[in-house]
Amino acid sequence: MRVNCIINGKNRSFDVDASMRLRELLELNGNIAVRDSDDNEGFCGSDTVLVDGVPVYANLVLAGEVEGCEIRTPDGLADSRHLTVIQQAMIDAGVVQSAYNAPAAALLLTWLLENNPNPSKEEIKDALSGIFIRDAGYEHYYLAVKLAREKMESGEYRTAPAPSFRENLKIVGKPASKIDGPQLVAGEKAFVEDFVDPHSCYMVVLRSPHASAYINSIDTSEAEKVEGVVKILTAYNTPDTHYMQAGQGNPEPSPHDRRLFNLKVRHVGDRVAAVIAETKEAAEQARDLIKVSYEVLPAVFTVEEAMAEGAPLVHNGIVEYRSGAPADLDEYNSKAGDPREGKVIYQFPLHADIHKNIAASNKGGIGDIDKAFREADAVVEHTYQTSQIQHTPLEPHVCFAKMEAGRLVVVASTQVPYHVRRIVGWVTGLPENKIHVIKTRVGGGYGSKQDILVEDLVGYASYVTGKPIYYRNTREEEFIANSTRHPMRVHVKMSGKKDGTITGIFMEVCANTGPYGNHCLTVPMNSCSKTLPLFKCDNMYYDLKVYYTNTPPAGAYQGYGTPKGTYGLMMAMAELSEALGCDYKEMVLKNHVEEGYMLEILKGLGEGREGNVVPVGSCGLREAVLKGCDMIQWGKKEVSDDPDWKIGKGFAMIMQGSGLPGLDHSEAIAKLETDGTVILNSGGADLGTGLDTISAKICSEVLCMPLEKITVVSGDTDSCAFDTGAYASSGTFFSGNASLEAAKLLKSMILKEAAFQLGEKEEDMFLVEPGAVKSKATGKVLTYAELSHTACSGTGHGQMIAHGNFVTAASSVPYGAHFAQVAVNVRTGEIKVQKFYALQDAGTPINPEIALCQMYGAVMKSIGHSLYEDMKLDKNGKCINANMTDYGVPMITEAPEDFKSVLIDVNDDYGPFGAKSISEIACNGAAPAIGMAIHDACGVWLRDWPMTPEKILKGLGKI
């Protein structure tokens, strides 16, 4: 049928079929900012457009229905060089981060202000009620509206978007527009889907319906007859190469326990075959024609089932070691099962035992824990259980790969471009110089894009077919075939004295890694290594075991294992304070570490090796606790007017790291161009968190030049130098420090060259704004443009190129405290988070407005994990809520009524300009703070996630 409509003021006419969605029509029209992140669920709002002036979800409107309608799309608001006031205000407020939904949010706020120039907070909330924001939270959207209104009214902002830090610095520590903000908020090409070549092939994956089964045979004969099918990949025609998908430093502390396709499927959703075809429809049709014969096996889904005597084994093949093989390995392997089990290959011992479903283990500690418990005035012992959580990035896992001039080009949404290159190299057999990984903007990662979950298959498929191939997970596949947060059982025993001194802590952690061992050792280790060092306690012991099961896979998730460990440890501490009759706040103040305290506990808590025993460095923990207690009026009992609603308060200490000292590695190359501008090639992978802006600001600060004269190229393995990637909170600290090293080296090269060109002494040279060298001796000034032009003139010394390389053994640990005030309805069990205050020491926050939004976003995620989110499996291991609506992510409606993020001002010795990490730590506090507040409100300890109304009612003995 023919449809005539007006799109962004222009008459358009299309032939559409009955099932075409408005979003698809707009995509055809070039309106790429109208995106899809929920497969037509009508939930996320990435597809928001205005039809005749009313916001609607374009995926839920058929194209044939818009005859005669006027349609406005996000990309119709403005281009990146001419942003609207609202778009600019969003960037300045810090909410444009991974930004998959930022254009749609800009459209909604535009609509709101056009129809209501002076909206209340409730009206802004209502306007944004249909859009899911996972990265930056919602709080600064209110600020963005305020800023926009101020600009519209008076031509300037009257409100500072964020506090400023470090008076002695010009741009570091000050709010400044995120450098990729205009491109993102305007809805221009940014994500993998925007760079797919026309006429590329499409790939779909056939997935296992069984949680555990051997594959007897795969018949693809009928599928191959479908017109347009290019290739079908299965275990029978792909390499027998064992690897793993975790993007970790090489050699990885994760077992190589999978191939591209296995002959044993280990979870519902596991790969069985991939179909590459000229169209998506042909690929799907062919997929449905593949016949697979399975030998279904018994499965295990919990650590309790996995550890039971005689439990079905998830892996029962041959075990190999790249190093450190035990002497009895042959005997161990004599018990291996069916050849279809495949292999498990360890890079080094992880203290695993696949015959007991143990993927990894570790234990250790300091002091005499038994004595501490014997001599204590009180001992508490409880088990805390966390659930399986999905990252739900708005942009699902996606990849485009093609062969170009004999090389494999992989366009990826990844946190780890160099690990992608290495692992794609393993799978294809190609050397690294034959693989070019291009990281685009990342539409949400949160750790899930630290894993190479699709690039391995798409890269291989493109290599063997020679075809350009596009693949994108459905939302259901995000749940069933991706990584998730490890469910953990954290058993804590804690002892103390009547004066509030904690004398002993024992943590037993049992983690569920699912069918494969991505991050299986390090995530659970984080539950101890990023929690126990909060305490000045001489007797601490940990014992952790990680089990294989047949659930959907687990992997890295923002915060890694720390949110779970923090939940257990802080809840136990609150329970101990109750048992001892101590005030919890006083107990915290008595037992937390301070600067200089030697952290002996870290000795056994390295990432698969001996850890560094270091003293506590810069630490804003005490200030965060004291300030937060004042803010929330700790000790004051709040009373509701409604007797059914009881109010309580809780708080938790938190910590994280800033990368992995001794393991992480970052490099950057700064080049002075011939006109005096700078291009900084950073190995770092900005996943929306503002890392490129950090690198640019560092360069700007060091080189005394404006931000707009610096361009950052990052995440491109051809043009940039090696970086381990953006994970473990390493971005600012490692990649930022590499940029700092490069900038400092470039500065010294500039000074030296200027001295040469001016015929003066180098020690007389200094940099001046805006990008020039001045002589103290003569007062002469040489601009960077003049300097570089001469250097590159044919008789000069050549282009100034500085290479910065950063590795360190130093730890820069961010600290903080999170506070919650919660209301609990003791008749219905309903829970409301009334107040949440997040106070964190991030050293020098280089991008303060972005840092605050990362805190809001991470807290919202962890409120979700604590109260709502939970992947539910049926008895056969199938996830029964693999969609956004049933899974339960928090939206603006769930945001606390009073929500504040506060940056504690602490300068760090090792971070670039004193900066530490910001985002991951913010995932750690909500669960214990809310759990304690619930207990304070109604007397019930909820020791498992999610903390639901039904559990409250059970705790109260009402059901």
Add this chain to the structure above:
Amino acid sequence: MAEKLIIAQSIEEAVSLKDSSSIFLAGGTEVNRLDSPCQAEVLVSIGRIGMDLIDETDAEIDCLKGKKKGRFIRVGAMCTFQELVDSFSVPDYLREACLFMSSRTKRNMATIGGNIASARDDSYLLSTLIACGAAVELNCKGKKHVYGVCRYLKEKKNYPDSLITAVLLPKKEMTVASKRYANTAASHAVMTVSVSYSEGKYRVGAAVKNAGVRRLVEVEDLINAGPVSDEEISKAVKLDLTDDMFGSAKYKRYLLGVTVTDLMKKVGGKK
């Protein structure tokens, strides 16, 4: 996947086009959503046929137990949730029920008629409409019927080609209160319970996930007879409650009891 989309220009045309191979397409939030059970070869779009006025009318409605006459607020079936939220012509209780749909963007699309026709057990509106004694105006192949919502839900399958053209809300002295429970505001509801009080009687509607949508006559009999406890109400509920991912049967039963009690307090009436 639909093979044909027809944009009807009038009620008559829409009704004439409807047969076993087609379904009506209203706001699109149900028919066009992921994994919708509403699939057909032909979609008959009713977005252009009006049915979006709000006025008053006298009517006689066919209920499960006989006919009732009265004055009604007549809400066009294509009124969107947001139009109802913004309207001064509809009672507060309907506005409040429409706000159970937390997404403003979705409220701009979803229609009152579509929500009733989809008859979901997590319906935003049905428990409220049952409690207030609402009726639906149907056009069944040109023949008009006015059925009480309960009768419509019970006999819906008997007139599959009928089009809901309007919803009738009793215009009389009445207080109605509803309560929705869901994991998050945007999640499917575990239950929505509504209680009305009018002319000395309570009336109760409930939509409970995986248990159905209906008037809780057994509860009405109990609470209209005299003071009762939460537990007595819980026990009286005859819904077939199950343990599922939304909660245990025990939880749901308990919640029904306390919620009916709380809503009774809210709507006033007998002590």
